[in-house]
Amino acid sequence: MKHTDPRSIQENEKKLVDTLFAAVDWQAVTQLVLEKDLISLKDHLDCRNGRPEDCPDPSACRLGFEIRVPLSLTVDRKGECLDIGICRENRSGRTDPPEKTAKIRERAGEKQEQLAAGIAAMIHEINQS
Amino acid sequence: MGIVLTISGPKGGIGKSVVAVNLAAALALYEKKVLLVDCDPRGCATEWTGVALGKAGHDIASVLNGTMETSEAVVQTPLAWLDVLPAGFDLFVTALGMSGDVSGQTRLRQVLHEDASARYAYIIIDAPSSWGILSVMALTAADWHIAPVCPGMMTGTDCLALLRLITHVRKTHRNGSKIGGFVFNRCHGAADSQAFLDRQSLSTQMADLVFATHIPSDPEIGTAAEHRTPLVLDNIKSPAGAAFLRFGKEIDQMFT
Secondary structure: OOOOOHHHHHHHHHHHHHHHHHHOOHHHHHHHHHHOOOOOOOOEEEEEEEEEOOOOOOOOEEEEEEEEOOEEEEEOOOOOEEEEEEOOEOOOOOEOOHHHHHHHHHHHHHHHHHHHHHHHHHHHHHHHO | OOEEEEEOOOOOOOOHHHHHHHHHHHHHHOOOOEEEEEOOOOOHHHHHOOOOOOOOOOOHHHHHOOOOOHHHHOEEOOOOOEEEEOOOHHHHHHHHHHOOOHHHHHHHHHHHHHHOHHHOOEEEEEOOOOOOHHHHHHHHHOOEEEEEEOOOOOOHHHHHHHHHHHHHHHHHHOOOOEEEEEEEEOOOOHHHHHHHHHHOOOHHHHHHHEEEEEEOOOHHHHHHHHOOOOHHHHOOOOHHHHHHHHHHHHHHHHHO
């Protein structure tokens, strides 16, 4: 038994999302993406434009690129970021669920820690012996 | 006895020759007698210092194959305190001939210590980035390793690769060389290098070994290379020129 019109809920949800999109501080999001090192060179790169650069070397040219990644941002009612992440597509073209992405990130973190430990051990071995 | 510093790194384009040439010139400006050894057949350091390979046989290949003494092969530069042991394509041919001989790996160390070390305060080797006998030779000759780190081009994996190579050389030839430090190239200060170390989770491991001097990106580096003059001589007031001068002082204070 329905107590209210589901279309009204869906429409208002959409309005809320549209309002949030319009109010997103893109500069802050970009900063967060860079700080968290979420973009890799595997991400889709689009050529945007190119123009000769005004400098003494005539072969110089400034090229613009657009990096496209499926980004998910979760915000609370105060507008604070709760989570930000990249939902990467797997080989079948489907986007991995956030839990899987988190696991991949966790594994990458572990690998990086192992690498850092290896470097520490070698530096110690070289400089202390 | 002079100190042998090998400027080494696991890949091309990270600034090994830039650091080698300009560190050598900076130390020479502080009136330290310096020998810059070009150990790369591409001859970047040779070309940059304005040394012409005109006189046949006056190069590192002749020293390694035993046809010439180091003292005969070195070429003086316009800067009185800086000499160069140049390299060219002959070095590649000589290295090919030596590649099957393990004793060849210590040949550069042997000739530099026997024939050059007493006459120079610093011997700076510009190592090639390939993992061949020339890299091994350059690392084996080192008392200390100076590794440029270029944040835009390198990751922790590259640092580990270099450390593995150094460890291999130390174990094989027992040369007792140590890591002098990591110099950040194309990097605009401590905040940038710290951000790189944090991203790679290497702050604890490497921070103590990062030199205070950071070499910034600077178009004047390219201009100096075109002029075949080290940047510290071509434009000492440029951002990178001033940084290399500071780096020379930092290195000299470290070893004196």
